[in-house]
Structure formats: structure tokens, C-alpha cells
Amino acid sequence: AQSVTQLDSHVSVSEGTPVLLRCNYSSSYSPSLFWYVQHPNKGLQLLLKYTSAATLVKGINGFEAEFKKSETSFHLTKPSAHMSDAAEYFCVVIPGVGGSQGNLIFGKGTKLSVKP
Amino acid sequence: DTGVSQNPRHKITKRGQNVTFRCDPISEHNRLYWYRQTLGQGPEFLTYFQNEAQLEKSRLLSDRFSAERPKGSFSTLEIQRTEQGDSAMYLCASSLGTGNQPQHFGDGTRLSIL
Numbered sequence: 001a002q003s004v005t006q007l008d009s010h011v012s013v014s015e016g017t018p019v020l021l022r023c024n025y026s027s028s029y030s031p032s033l034f035w036y037v038q039h040p041n042k043g044l045q046l047l048l049k050y051t052s053a054a055t056l057v058k059g060i061n062g063f064e065a066e067f068k069k070s071e072t073s074f075h076l077t078k079p080s081a082h083m084s085d086a087a088e089y090f091c092v093v094i095p096g097v098g099g100s101q102g103n104l105i106f107g108k109g110t111k112l113s114v115k116p
Numbered sequence: 117d118t119g120v121s122q123n124p125r126h127k128i129t130k131r132g133q134n135v136t137f138r139c140d141p142i143s144e145h146n147r148l149y150w151y152r153q154t155l156g157q158g159p160e161f162l163t164y165f166q167n168e169a170q171l172e173k174s175r176l177l178s179d180r181f182s183a184e185r186p187k188g189s190f191s192t193l194e195i196q197r198t199e200q201g202d203s204a205m206y207l208c209a210s211s212l213g214t215g216n217q218p219q220h221f222g223d224g225t226r227l228s229i230l
Contacts, residue, residue, distance in 0.1 A: 032216040043120070043207060043221035044159070051216055090158050094216050103149060103172065104209075104219060106158030 002027045002095045004074075006107035014115045019063075019078040021110045023091030026072065033074045034092040034104070035065055044090065050074060061085070086114045118142070120222035122208050128228045129198060136194045137225045141210030148191050149219060150183055151207040159207055165191060195227075203229045 007022040025031055032051050036044040048059025055067045065076045074091060091107040121140040129135055141148045146167050151159035162181065163173045167188040176182070180198075185191040195202055205226050209219035 034218065036221075041223075041226070043122075043223040044209075046218045046220070049218055103161040103164055103175075104151075104159070105161070109156075109158050 002029075002031060002093050003105060004033075004091045004093050004107040006089075006091050006110050008110050009108065010111045010113070012113040012115065013081045015083055016080050019076070019081045019085065019112065021076040021089050021091075021112065023074045023076065023107060024072050025074055025091075025093055027093065032094040033065075033067065034094075035059065035063070035074075035076050036090045036092055036106075038088045038090065038109075040087075047076070047089075081112075081114045083114050083116065086112055088112070120208055120210055120220055122206075122222035122225050124225055125223065126226045126228070128230065130230050131198055131200060133198055134194065134196045135198060135227060136192050137206055137208075137227075138190060138192050139208030139210075139222060140190045141208070142212075142220055143189075145210035145212050145220070146188070147211045147213075147217075147219075148185055149209040149211075150191070150193050151209065152177070153205040153207055153224070155204075162193075198227075198229050200229050203227055 003026045034049045035047040149164040150162040153159040165185040180196045205224045207224045209221045211217045211219045
């Protein structure tokens with residue numbers, strides 16, 4: 001079965017410092033992986049997706065993630081945190097070969113706090 | 117692209133009442149998904165439609181939950197005889213085409229059971 005594990009439930013950084021949110025995946029197939037962000041009382045917004053093209057994926061708002069098959073990881077990074085980045089971040093996998101099953105499997109989320 | 121729209125945004129009801137939520141997907145999207153999110157957790161998949169066909173419903177939490185998408189456009193999620201444990205955020209998402217296309221989410225309906 002496919003799954004994702006977010007290694008930190010809460011990450012706190014200072015504004016202007018780098019962000020690293022860690023995610024490991026488990027999959028028998030080449031996975032389709034996503035990162036979504038959720039601000040309080042809002043729906044989820046897609047940050048970026050990996051679907052077996054380039055291993056370094058660039059997303060919105062300066063975020064990027066690198067797919068590392070040898071480490072089964074898909075960590076999310078940003079060089080410089082902004083106050084508006086404070087939110088909950090979810091690492092997501094689509095089960096099935098090539099994402100054929102359609103429904104998303106979410107990690108438990110990492111809450112990012114940004115200190116001024 | 118007006119995004120995925122969910123109504124109502126908030127619903128407060130007494131235990132035992134029936135509730136219905138509506139989701140209007142992005143117009144050209146043929147897939148529509150329902151998820152439930154409880155406090156401090158990631159969303160949990162419930163069911164999804166491709167056009168009007170409900171392709172997966174085994175994850176619906178009990179037989180009190182049902183969903184429809186009669187004309188392949190908007191969808192409704194109904195919970196009958198609500199219980200305290202049904203209190204959650206119910207999220208709808210839509211996507212275009214095959215399974216690994218990104219899903220676009222609405223802002224959700226927050227259900228509170230008194």
C-alpha cells in the first residue's frame with residue numbers, strides 16, 4: 001500500500017531563514033506526489049506536484065521539492081520564509097499505478113510557524 | 117475559472133438531524149471528490165465521481181453517508197441521523213481527466229453537531 005509520513009508535526013522558523021518540511025513515501029510503484037498548503041479555515045491549495053518528469057519540482061510562492069528515490073523522500077524547501085507562509089502543509093500521494101485510483105492519501109500534516 | 121464552491125460554509129445542527137452539503141466543481145472538471153477532515157488531521161477520502169458515475173464509495177464512513185452527482189455537474193453529500201462524531205470539515209475537490217491530475221479544493225463546509 002502507498003503512504004506518506006511527515007516527519008515533523010510542527011516546524012518553527014524565523015522570517016528570512018530557510019524552510020525544510022520533511023516527507024517520506026512508501027510505494028511499490030513510481031508514485032505521484034504532491035504538496036498542498038492549508039491556511040486556517042480554508043481549503044487546500046496545490047503547491048507543487050511530482051509525476052516522474054524532473055526530480056526537482058518548482059512550485060508556487062518560491063517553494064520547491066526534490067524527489068529522491070534512493071531515500072524515498074520528497075522534502076519541501078524554501079530559501080527564505082515569509083510571515084505569510086505560516087500554515088499547515090500536507091504531503092500527498094495518489095495510490096495505484098500512475099495514480100490510477102485518483103483519490104489522495106494525505107500525511108498528517110506539518111504546521112509551519114514563522115517568527116518575526 | 118471560478119474555483120470549487122461549497123455551500124454552506126458552516127452548518128450547526130442538533131444530533132439526529134439530517135444535513136446536506138453542496139459542491140459545485142470547476143466547470144470543465146469531470147472528477148469530483150469528497151473528503152472529511154477532523155481537527156489536527158489530514159483529509160480522509162470518502163468517495164468520488166467521474167461524471168455522474170460514483171466509482172468508489174466503500175470509504176464512506178457508514179450507511180448514514182451518501183453522495184450524489186445526478187447530472188455530472190454539482191454534487192451533494194448527505195449525512196442522516198447525525199452524531200457527535202460527524203463534527204468535521206467536509207471538503208470537496210475536482211480534477212480534470214485521469215487519476216494523477218491535481219485536485220482543486222473548495223473551502224469546505226464545517227459541520228458542528230450540538
